[in-house]
Amino acid sequence: MDTTEILIKIRKIVRSINLESKKIQKEHGVSIPQILCLQFLRNSTNYQAGQGEIRKFLNLNSSTASGIINRLETKGLVARLPKRGDKRTVTIALTSKGDQLMQEIPSLLHEQLTEKLENLDDSTLENIQTSLELLEKLLELDHLEASPLIANDDFTDASLNN
Amino acid sequence: MDTTEILIKIRKIVRSINLESKKIQKEHGVSIPQILCLQFLRNSTNYQAGQGEIRKFLNLNSSTASGIINRLETKGLVARLPKRGDKRTVTIALTSKGDQLMQEIPSLLHEQLTEKLENLDDSTLENIQTSLELLEKLLELDHLEASPLIANDDFTDASLNN
DNA sequence: CTATTTTTGTTCGCATAGAAACAATTATGA
DNA sequence: TCATAATTGTTTCTATGCGAACAAAAATAG
Known part of the structure; x- marks a missing residue:
């Protein structure tokens, strides 16, 4: 099997995932990276986490994480809080608006692929x-x-x- | 296995591929999508192809393909030619500069992953x-x-x- | 205690990726 | 033949993703 073939297959898989992300975003206003971030907060203590923790969970560069959080903040789904004792660190908190959205859509990411996987x-x-x-x-x-x-x-x- | 886990694994795989792409681009001035495009042209009749063919090969949206080709053109690695008989269509031709570059770097994409795959x-x-x-x-x-x-x-x- | 190093997150720039809108051109149907 | 529909690629916009540069803050070393 040629390496380029693997690469092209992976690119196809990713394209499909990203197209799904676009579709979800159009219907619900949040993309897959944003959903993953909201999910992470929802599973965190006090529905809060440091930005560094989110970045590590998402396995992203910090400027990218910053951008994703910016957009979530703009949508009112998260809030940025200062962290006591360390002024460099920003705590990201899930808002109730964010929580409600995640109650509506957590399965969206899953329902089609999960069904197929279960078969x-x-x-x-x-x-x-x-x-x-x-x-x-x-x-x-x-x-x-x-x-x-x-x-x-x-x-x-x-x-x-x- | 949870669907989110699959998604996160795929994201990790893609991140690694894209980091490699960034590295290759820094060293040689071309990214993986650009290399794939040049490879396609190199394997095409007369080292030319319609933009639509390239788009289909790369499995991309046409605005994305247009951007990639723009950047290759700016680098002098491809040229845009009119297509006889259909003024809507643009023919993309590999330049000799593009050809020479692809003689230097075709294995870069492959050598590390291929070696591991062969094992x-x-x-x-x-x-x-x-x-x-x-x-x-x-x-x-x-x-x-x-x-x-x-x-x-x-x-x-x-x-x-x- | 102070200078230096490390850490944290932001900003900027570039590339990729898709959607929408669009103009020009070609194909199709009546 | 002409009006309409379809096709092609470009432009604009948004989001994601990374690297580099940066400022502020914390940690470390002497």
């Missing part, structure tokens, strides 16, 4: 999981030029830069 | 391929809300819009 047998599902994890690790190693002696987890945080 | 046994490779194809089809069907009576291939072109 697959367990071994196929496991193949998908294994393959994705394998690709993930292959590409992480490639990107980081990791020494084989160091566990991946040790690099995961270090690989996130501003 | 995998055939059944694992096949699992990766099968899983990607399965995801691809699942998401295509989701997106298109296809009738089960129509073959996917019939939809592939129709799904591309401007």
Whole structure:
């Protein structure tokens, strides 16, 4: 199997996901990255998290996270609060408007793909999981030029830069 | 396996690919989508193709393709030629500068991932391929809300819009 | 205590990606 | 033949994504 073919397949998969994101955004006003951020807050203590935590969860560059949070703030779905004791840090809080929206739409992201996944047998599902994890690790190693002696987890945080 | 987990894994994979793209662009001045376009031209008759063909190959919206080609043109790697007999259509030609660049860098995209892939046994490779194809089809069907009576291939072109 | 280094998030610029609107051109139907 | 529909690619706008630069704040070292 040619590497370019893998790349093109992945691009196709991503395109489909992003088209779905566009569709959800048109209907509900939030995109998939925004939904993932709102979900993360909803599962956090006091429905709040530091911006750095969100960035790490989303596995994004901080300027990107900043942009996503800006847009959520503009929509009134999150609020930016100062963090006591550290003036550099911003706490992001889910607003009740954000909470209500997430009560309406959490399944949207899932319902079509989940249904299809549920129709697959367990071994196929496991193949998908294994393959994705394998690709993930292959590409992480490639990107980081990791020494084989160091566990991946040790690099995961270090690989996130501003 | 949760759908969000699949989504997050795919996002991670894509992030790694895009980081690699950024790295290649910094070193050689072209990104992965640009390289894919140049590759396509290099494999085309007379090193030329209509913009619509490139768009379909890249599986992109036409405004995106237009942007990519604009940037390649600015770099002198492609040229825009009128097409005889149809004034709406633009023919994109690989320049010799573009050709020379592609002689230097075609393996860049491949060398790290290919090496890792070659170390995998055939059944694992096949699992990766099968899983990607399965995801691809699942998401295509989701997106298109296809009738089960129509073959996917019939939809592939129709799904591309401007 | 002070200078230096590190951390945090913002801004700016570029690229990719899609949707919508559009003009010019070609194809189709009556 | 002519009016209408379809096609092609461009432009504009929005969102995501990254890197670089930056300022303010905190941590560290001497």
